[in-house]
Every structure is written in structure tokens, then in C-alpha cells.
Amino acid sequence: MLGILREDPEVWALYTRSEEYTPGFRDRYDRFPFYLSKNRNIFEPVASRYLFDRGFRPEYPDGRQFALCLTHDIDTVYSSLHGKGVKAFNALRDGRFSDAKRSLVQMKTKRLPWCNFQDIIAMEQAYGASSTFFFLVLDPESEDYAYDIEDLGPDLGMIVDQGHEVGLHGGHQTYNNPEDIREKKRRLEKLLNEPIVGYRNHYLKIKVPDTWEYLLKAGFQYDSTMGFADCAGFRNGMCYPYKPFDLRNNRPMDIVEIPLAIMDKTLFYYMHLDLDLSWELTRQIIENVKQCHGVLNVLWHNNCMSGDYLKLYKKLLDYCSKEGAWMTSGKELYDWWSRYL
Numbered sequence: 001m002l003g004i005l006r007e008d009p010e011v012w013a014l015y016t017r018s019e020e021y022t023p024g025f026r027d028r029y030d031r032f033p034f035y036l037s038k039n040r041n042i043f044e045p046v047a048s049r050y051l052f053d054r055g056f057r058p059e060y061p062d063g064r065q066f067a068l069c070l071t072h073d074i075d076t077v078y079s080s081l082h083g084k085g086v087k088a089f090n091a092l093r094d095g096r097f098s099d100a101k102r103s104l105v106q107m108k109t110k111r112l113p114w115c116n117f118q119d120i121i122a123m124e125q126a127y128g129a130s131s132t133f134f135f136l137v138l139d140p141e142s143e144d145y146a147y148d149i150e151d152l153g154p155d156l157g158m159i160v161d162q163g164h165e166v167g168l169h170g171g172h173q174t175y176n177n178p179e180d181i182r183e184k185k186r187r188l189e190k191l192l193n194e195p196i197v198g199y200r201n202h203y204l205k206i207k208v209p210d211t212w213e214y215l216l217k218a219g220f221q222y223d224s225t226m227g228f229a230d231c232a233g234f235r236n237g238m239c240y241p242y243k244p245f246d247l248r249n250n251r252p253m254d255i256v257e258i259p260l261a262i263m264d265k266t267l268f269y270y271m272h273l274d275l276d277l278s279w280e281l282t283r284q285i286i287e288n289v290k291q292c293h294g295v296l297n298v299l300w301h302n303n304c305m306s307g308d309y310l311k312l313y314k315k316l317l318d319y320c321s322k323e324g325a326w327m328t329s330g331k332e333l334y335d336w337w338s339r340y341l
Helices: 002-006 009-016 046-053 081-093 097-106 117-125 149-161 178-192 210-218 264-270 275-291 307-322 330-340
Strands: 067-074 132-136 165-170 198-201 295-299 326-328
Touching (some): 132 149, 149 165, 165 178, 178 210, 264 307, 275 295
Parallel strands (some): 067 326
């Protein structure tokens, strides 16, 4: 695979993310943004298409043509009493009495409505799908602290018992802190009592190639951060899982990246698309992945399971199911793709 990609300097530069080694600017979250990238054909998996056109043909279980990797970043679980009260008041004012009743019931527990892992699992299992839930492991003084992971032990066990995966969602500074990566991994593994193999950083923060090196040394098998927050598509032109190449040391790295193509908030928040345009772009990306026998990795937050966000997610599941996708978690995908890497 690497030998083929090296044949085209432009494809090789895209694949290796060479422009991110010496970025002249990073945004306020220390991210390399899409608007500075030379890759303007972002909705096309250019590097994977290059491989496919030269004979690379990945296969999937039961003869499926492509795969859908389902992932969820768990940024919040609790909802404040004030927030629930406002929600109930607005529902009563608008005459939505069933919604108001539900909100009033939820006021009795701090964990609702975003401790909805069972609902997400049930929705996905209706399509025969499994998924990965990436959990933050933060202390109360940490930026974006929103829940105590130790409160969620039974939930983590339920997720794994039902055939889904729990991964680590690194905090704001974790991507650039090898000790924090190791400490958070140990803490989550102690709670779950089994190895954690998958990772994605909060806010899609990644430092090329350092973050991959830190994850490798901490014992992770795969990462799933390589996507732009401000635009959907293929950050390094790949819709295949791959081993990143370290340009500093001129060697492939022994960790797998499952590149991220679509995040819920990218479509509605960063790109300012409505439901119809979000679906139009999503379907275009699905078709591009399918043509390459590739993998579409999507991120849907647990607190984006309502309104247009939920409508789009259900549309995505339904469409990919009808198109015959293998709908699976990051861990299952990693295990399957190891034969190609």
C-alpha cells in the first residue's frame, strides 16, 4: 500500500499530512483547520481512490461492499435542574404536554436525558449494528469536566455486555501529554476491568505525528481523531484504516488510524447546513466510500440524539443498511482490517 502511494508525490503528501508538520497557524483549540489545508477535494477519498484504481480490493464479512464505523463521543451525561425546568416550561408553553411530562419526570435524576446509552444501542441493534462509545476521564478541575467516570461503571459494563465497545476520549490537553494518556487509560481500564484499545481526542485535537507516538507507547491499537472539525470529508484522503507514516523518522507507525469523515456538529454547527443539505452531503460521501469499498467513520454525540440530529442519524443508518454496509464498532473494524495492514 505504501509503495503505491509513494508513486504520486501529491497523494503521498496528502496521505502523510506533510503540511501539518510545520503549520504556520492553528486555531484557538490548537487544531490544524480545513480552511488552511491544500486539500480542496475534501469530499473525495483521493488516496483510497488511488489505491482502489490500482487494484486494492478490501473485503468485509458476508461479502459486504463497504463498512460503516459508528462512534459516539460522550461529552456530557448530566443535565442541570435549571435546564430541565426550562425545557419543561417551554414544552408546556408550546402545548407539547407529553414532552413536558417527560421533562418533569427527568427532574428527579441528574443523569437524564443524556445517559441514553441503552437507547442508542437499541436503535443500532435494530440494524444489526454495533458501535464505540468514547468516554472522557476528567477531574472536576479539568476543562469541560461534565461527569465523573466512576459514576458510570454499570453503564460501561452494560455497553460491553451488549457487544459494543468502550474507548477513551482524551481531554483538551491529552493529545499532547503522554503521561495523561497513560493515566487516563489506566483509570478507565481499572473501572471496566478490561483493556482499552481505541482512542479519540476531545475537539478532534491531534498533533501529527506526536499524538500517534504517545498512543502507541500507551498501548492503544487504534486512533479515530483524524478528521476536520470544520468540514466533513477525508482529511488525508483515506477512507481505509491505515498505519500513519512518520516523516521525521521515515517509517510507518505501528498503530492504526480509522479516519473520521462525518461528525454531527460539523454539518449543523461548523458548516451551517440544514437537514436537507446535511443529508445531501452525507449521501454523497457514503457513495464515494462505497465506490472504493471503503469505511465511513461517523461520530454522533449522545447529546445529539434529538431533533434534526437524530433524524439525520436514523437516515444514515437506514440508508447504509439498505445499501448493505457492515455496520460495526472501531474495535471490530480494527480486528478485521489487521489482515490488510
